[in-house]
Amino acid sequence: MGSVKERVRAPRGLVGGGKLAFGTMNANPERVSAASMLRLMRPRRARREALAYVVSVAGTAALVSGFLPFRDDVEPLTKAFGFLLVVVVTAAIGGIWPGVFASVLGFVAFNFFFLPPYDTFAIGKPEYVVVLFVNLGLSVLISVLIGRASERASAAEAHEAELRTLQGLSRELVVRGPGTDTYREIVALVLDTFGYESGALFVRDAANVGGLREEVSVGCDPGAIVPEWDPRSPERAPERLPLSVGSNNVGLLVLKGSRAALTDAESRILRAFGDQLALVLERDRLLRVATDAEVYRQTERLRQTLLAAVSHDLRSPLAAIKASVTDLLADDLEHKPADRREALEAIDAESERLNALIANLLDMSRIEAGVLQAHTEAVDVGDVIATSVYNVGRVWPHVRVHERLQDGLLARADPVFLDRIITNLLDNAARSSKGASEVEVATRRNDGVVTIRVIDHGKGIAPEARELMFQPFYELDRRNPRLGSGLGLAIAKGFVAAMDGEIWVEDTPGGGATFAVAVPAAGASA
Amino acid sequence: MSRILVVDDEPQILMAVRRALAARGYDVVTAADGEDALAEAEASVPDLVVLDLHLPGIDGMEVCRRLRTWTRVPILILSVREDEAGKVTALDLGADDYLTKPFGVDELMARIRALQRRTLSRSEMSPKFETGGVTVDLESKRVVRQGRNAHLTRTEWALLEVFAEHPGKLLTHRWLLARVWGAGYENDVEVLRVFVSQLRRKVEPDPGKPVFIVTDPGVGYRWAVEPVADTPARSTG
Numbered sequence A: 001m002g003s004v005k006e007r008v009r010a011p012r013g014l015v016g017g018g019k020l021a022f023g024t025m026n027a028n029p030e031r032v033s034a035a036s037m038l039r040l041m042r043p044r045r046a047r048r049e050a051l052a053y054v055v056s057v058a059g060t061a062a063l064v065s066g067f068l069p070f071r072d073d074v075e076p077l078t079k080a081f082g083f084l085l086v087v088v089v090t091a092a093i094g095g096i097w098p099g100v101f102a103s104v105l106g107f108v109a110f111n112f113f114f115l116p117p118y119d120t121f122a123i124g125k126p127e128y129v130v131v132l133f134v135n136l137g138l139s140v141l142i143s144v145l146i147g148r149a150s151e152r153a154s155a156a157e158a159h160e161a162e163l164r165t166l167q168g169l170s171r172e173l174v175v176r177g178p179g180t181d182t183y184r185e186i187v188a189l190v191l192d193t194f195g196y197e198s199g200a201l202f203v204r205d206a207a208n209v210g211g212l213r214e215e216v217s218v219g220c221d222p223g224a225i226v227p228e229w230d231p232r233s234p235e236r237a238p239e240r241l242p243l244s245v246g247s248n249n250v251g252l253l254v255l256k257g258s259r260a261a262l263t264d265a266e267s268r269i270l271r272a273f274g275d276q277l278a279l280v281l282e283r284d285r286l287l288r289v290a291t292d293a294e295v296y297r298q299t300e301r302l303r304q305t306l307l308a309a310v311s312h313d314l315r316s317p318l319a320a321i322k323a324s325v326t327d328l329l330a331d332d333l334e335h336k337p338a339d340r341r342e343a344l345e346a347i348d349a350e351s352e353r354l355n356a357l358i359a360n361l362l363d364m365s366r367i368e369a370g371v372l373q374a375h376t377e378a379v380d381v382g383d384v385i386a387t388s389v390y391n392v393g394r395v396w397p398h399v400r401v402h403e404r405l406q407d408g409l410l411a412r413a414d415p416v417f418l419d420r421i422i423t424n425l426l427d428n429a430a431r432s433s434k435g436a437s438e439v440e441v442a443t444r445r446n447d448g449v450v451t452i453r454v455i456d457h458g459k460g461i462a463p464e465a466r467e468l469m470f471q472p473f474y475e476l477d478r479r480n481p482r483l484g485s486g487l488g489l490a491i492a493k494g495f496v497a498a499m500d501g502e503i504w505v506e507d508t509p510g511g512g513a514t515f516a517v518a519v520p521a522a523g524a525s526a
Numbered sequence B: 001m002s003r004i005l006v007v008d009d010e011p012q013i014l015m016a017v018r019r020a021l022a023a024r025g026y027d028v029v030t031a032a033d034g035e036d037a038l039a040e041a042e043a044s045v046p047d048l049v050v051l052d053l054h055l056p057g058i059d060g061m062e063v064c065r066r067l068r069t070w071t072r073v074p075i076l077i078l079s080v081r082e083d084e085a086g087k088v089t090a091l092d093l094g095a096d097d098y099l100t101k102p103f104g105v106d107e108l109m110a111r112i113r114a115l116q117r118r119t120l121s122r123s124e125m126s127p128k129f130e131t132g133g134v135t136v137d138l139e140s141k142r143v144v145r146q147g148r149n150a151h152l153t154r155t156e157w158a159l160l161e162v163f164a165e166h167p168g169k170l171l172t173h174r175w176l177l178a179r180v181w182g183a184g185y186e187n188d189v190e191v192l193r194v195f196v197s198q199l200r201r202k203v204e205p206d207p208g209k210p211v212f213i214v215t216d217p218g219v220g221y222r223w224a225v226e227p228v229a230d231t232p233a234r235s236t237g
Helices: A002-016 A025-070 A076-094 A096-114 A126-175 A180-194 A264-329 A337-369 A381-395 A415-432 A486-498 B011-023 B034-044 B060-067 B084-092 B105-124 B154-165 B173-180 B189-203 B232-236
Strands: A198-204 A212-218 A239-245 A248-256 A377-380 A400-404 A410-413 A438-446 A449-456 A502-507 A513-520 B003-007 B027-031 B048-052 B075-079 B097-100 B128-131 B134-137 B142-145 B170-172 B213-216 B220-223
Touching: A025 A076, A025 A096, A076 A096, A076 A126, A096 A126, A126 A180, A126 A264, A180 A198, A180 A212, A180 A248, A180 A264, A212 A248, A239 A264, A248 A264, A264 A337, A264 B011, A264 B105, A337 A381, A337 A415, A337 A486, A337 B011, A377 A381, A377 A415, A381 A400, A381 A415, A381 A438, A381 A449, A410 A415, A410 A513, A415 A438, A415 A449, A415 A486, A415 A513, A486 A502, A486 A513, B003 B011, B003 B034, B011 B027, B011 B105, B027 B034, B034 B048, B034 B060, B048 B060, B048 B105, B060 B075, B060 B084, B075 B084, B075 B105, B084 B097, B084 B170, B084 B173, B097 B105, B142 B189, B154 B173, B154 B189, B154 B220, B170 B173, B173 B189, B173 B220, B189 B213
Parallel strands: A400 A438, B003 B027, B003 B048, B048 B075, B075 B097
Antiparallel strands: A198 A212, A198 A248, A239 A248, A377 A410, A438 A449, A449 A513, A502 A513, B128 B134, B134 B142, B170 B220, B213 B220
């Protein structure tokens, strides 16, 4: 008894001591001992009753044999108190009925062996009758009192064990986050606590109205336990615990095993635990709904911003083209040749810009779809750069590009990709150098790698933005949405990756940003 | 020569508009962001501001609000189709009209001329309008339609006067409600709709095809008739 209490109490300090034990297996010693105590409660009690009967018989026999040689020298009252002692001990061990049994046994033995005339049930003196029956009455009374007290104590103990089991289970529920692993551990815990061999947790299936879907199964193969139970089946009936919140059915816990039917106390605990499990399932379901809604909201917001940005970037060149064209079409005034030329050049540049943007959008969608296939060949880097510089010059007529190129440099690259990369980097450089419209392109070959650098003298790039800026739509601003160079850099990165190259950004000495692209060299080293 | 401040952060649009306006004899100053715009408005005192709503830093709405704290210069908003709310806010804040991108130079010129006439007419304060056999005379508080005097209620008159005092200007629902009904009524668009249709029945030559009070869907109404130009006594006096 004492040792059991020790086992129960020992971990409590540990668990109660702080969050240390939460959600870890440290909580288990307490849970297991509380549960096993609950399970042991009945057999232990029967054993104790048997022990009490043995004690009462043995005690009475010992008293009789002990007092028998001196039965004439000892006062009858002293002997009577001896039997009373046996009754008290018996009642303390075994409760009321062993106590009463000991009382009657003592009464009979006392009368037979110690009340003259000896060895008969006849009673010599009338006052002996009084002593005898007072003694019996006292014995029975003591048995009843002690028995009732110890019953209360063990009931309280059982109740405490019940509560502790439930508490242990509930804590596991609360401290664990949502997820299949948690449910698996919870079911395992229930099996362990109540002594079942296998079990399955079913939850209401949102897709299939009213239907149940197996969430986890423990101790058997998935699908081995079904939510329905046919009473005509020859198998033992499983324990089926419906889980509901209010009138809302959220799931079902099915437990199978060879153990005996649940006791009232166990059944109470299991039902209380089922209620909590139902609440947790419902909480997790609501959490999922909320998370889905949040993800949808975020995606929707990005989509909206993206749409606004695309529409802005497409419409700006269009607005410039329309303004210039309607200006030229107006017949209310005669345009100066220089003005006319300027307007036509603007229309050309804006058409080119639109074309480049549409190309970028298509490239981006190809990169995002993961269908990019580089067709690498030996490419003259200088040729590709010349094409890119020409294209960028049409979009940014006021930007001057200085070329510092090594002659006859060959790279193993996809010529189309390389052109798109350099064009985007030049476009980005022209965009960020606004006033100071000087951009440089430099190439060099080193250790089998061709590095192309696009150098601007703009504001430069903050160190924390250097990784992020290659993300698509990095620059996307909800208040003022435009694709800007974010798309171009992301495309450059996508194309570089498709050719097994590298792209990075460094500082331009004296201010500004330098974008560098490295691709494998081709041909003999120059 | 009138001076126009054009504000847009897209250099290509700025250049195209500048070229078109310069060719038509305007003196054009430009700004590429909100702060530049406010500084330029103070420095060069333009006769009209063409203002893009989407600007880096201080946006077009804020520029509009700050300009209105010290000047009544006509403001023409440039917006895109998606930006219904921003456009209405800018108009609520005191912008005079808007133009949706992309726009033709002819449209731009028409709006600019209309806004400039309005500034002129405000200084001359001619309170008489005539179109399609209908005369609206604010001074004598009379509306004559098909030779007969139309009877307007007090609220109808108040609404009519607010419209006629701002010929050509696009008046938003909120602005009209606050002006005629007072603070606290800004959102009662239904009330405004009812009174506008009553007023049209009494004022418009053909209430089904309004020419005085023209609807700008989702935004507000515009008094689309030019005041009668000749009131020499007032303009000189």
